Amino acid sequence: MGCRVTSVNRTPIQNRLGDLATLLKFLKVYPYSEKRAFETDIANLWKYGRDEEAVKRLKRLGGCLLLRRPKGILDLPPRHDLRNQIDLSLDERQLYEGIRSQALAKIDEALAQANPGTKSHSFVNVLQRIEALRMVCNLGLHYHDRHEIDTTLHVSPTSENWETLAQRTVVFSTWRMTLNLIEVGLKQASIRCLRFDGKAPQKERQAVVDRFRRDPSIKVLLLTLSCGAVGLTLTAACRAYLMEPHWNPTLEDQSLARIHRMGQKKELTTIRFVVKNSFEERVIEIQDFKRDLASVLLNPQGESGFSTRNKPLEVS
Structure with missing residues (x-):
């Protein structure tokens, strides 16, 4: 049968x-x-x-x-997506350019390798350098002490003061180290927060979400994207920050959908941080390519402007 x-x-x-x-x-x-x-x-x-x-x-x-079922058929409050472009300081730019030069040198080294096994190892090093570029964009001058971030550090606000977090907020990041830094800043500003990442035991995760929903004095929930993309309801929040662009835009969309979903009563504002003149802008281009490709399949009756081909990897 x-x-x-x-x-x-x-x-x-x-x-x-x-x-x-x-x-x-x-x-x-x-x-x-x-x-x-x-x-x-x-x-x-x-x-x-x-x-x-x-x-x-x-x-x-x-x-x-x-x-x-298109999301548009649901009666949800409006969602406002904003992009906040950040300039590196002179010292941060110098650090970034140093690592960028190392990445370019590793690419040249990999291309010059004749042995496939050696070339494969060289490309792994290239990916590590690219990851380092992304982390400099995220951590700035804290990049060097990223494994030792603790409460003794003084964390300055970025483009928005900590005190503006009067609304219930979810902060998403790829890396726990970024959340470590943000958590220090929130505590220094006496803003109560909860945290949920890959180290949280499975049986305790729902309790964290429930506490955030029930206790309005807790203003911020810190989440790694890998944990925030599925299986959660975060409609207690009405504001979200994406601290860096991710290679996979679907993961970002799924995370934001945890907030903008049935049960949400307030308008949602999302803020994406992108560092100007950095590799993050290349990640945004890759995101756009992937979204366009997916839209061709997911919107078969609609118009699609997708007519681009794969572009070579650039380190900018």
Whole structure:
């Protein structure tokens, strides 16, 4: 007796078109359950510059396979998405440029390697340097003592004073070290906060969320993106900060959806921090590419401006 296979999935495409190929294989969507057929009919069209035809085929495929509930049909309060662009100080810029030069040198070294094994190791070093660039954007001059952040540090406010956090707020970051620094600043400003990251035991996590919801004197909840993206209801908050752009924009969207969802009674304001003239701007470009690619599939009846190809990695 035959059976039908379905998939409940909020993110059929997270990073690249190959994510969809894997899903089609699981769903046994003939003929695209075979990777070669998917590449021939859809993926390779982008490689050869036939973008418009690839978009049309992907839209037709999505129209046949997807049953989705757009968020727009829900009666939710407005959400205001803001982007706060930050300038590095002179000392921070000097630190950033030093690490950037190291990253460029590692890229040149990796490209010059003839041995595949050595080249692979060199590219790992490149990724580590890129991660360091992102952390300098996040931590500034605290980058050097990032493993020793404690209450003895003096943390100055960024573009907004701590005292403006009168509204219930959720702060998201990729890194625990960033949350460490923010937590120190909040305590110095006598602002009560709770924290929820990968070190929190599973059985205690819901208790943290419940306490944040019930106690209005707790103004801030600190969350890592990996913990905040799924399974939580954070409608007690009406303000959110994303401390840095993440490679995967879907993870950001899912985290913000924990706040802007059924049960939310107030307007939501989100603030994304981006450092000017830094690698973070390149991450934003990658986010836009991924969002455009996903929109082709998730909005098969709508217009899509997606007609770009993969761009080479740049360290700016």
